[in-house]
Amino acid sequence: MLAFILRRLLQSVVVLAVVGLIAFSMFRFAGDPVNQIVGVDTPVSERAEIRKSLGLDDSTAVQAARYAG
Structure with missing residues (x-):
């Protein structure tokens, strides 16, 4: 169960980083x-x-x- 929670936390950090990168790129290309x-x-x-x-x-x-x- 702990491994599942840690894996989900890592996935959420990666998703937030990718979404932040996409948002920054959109503002740069505007x-x-x-x-x-x-x-x-x-x-x-x-x-x-x-x-x-x-x-x-x-x-x-x-x-x-x-x-x-």
Whole structure:
């Protein structure tokens, strides 16, 4: 019985990791969120500032680690 519970716990951790990876990937492929936040006529410098404040200028690995918590 203990082996069954441990196996199910391990499976649930794997499922949660895969679902988290899929969710992160979907947000990454949805496009640049800064374009959706600001208007078309927003200057490039302001876009860069918003991107930096949201952490979107970091590498994908850093963003994924931040997303994972």
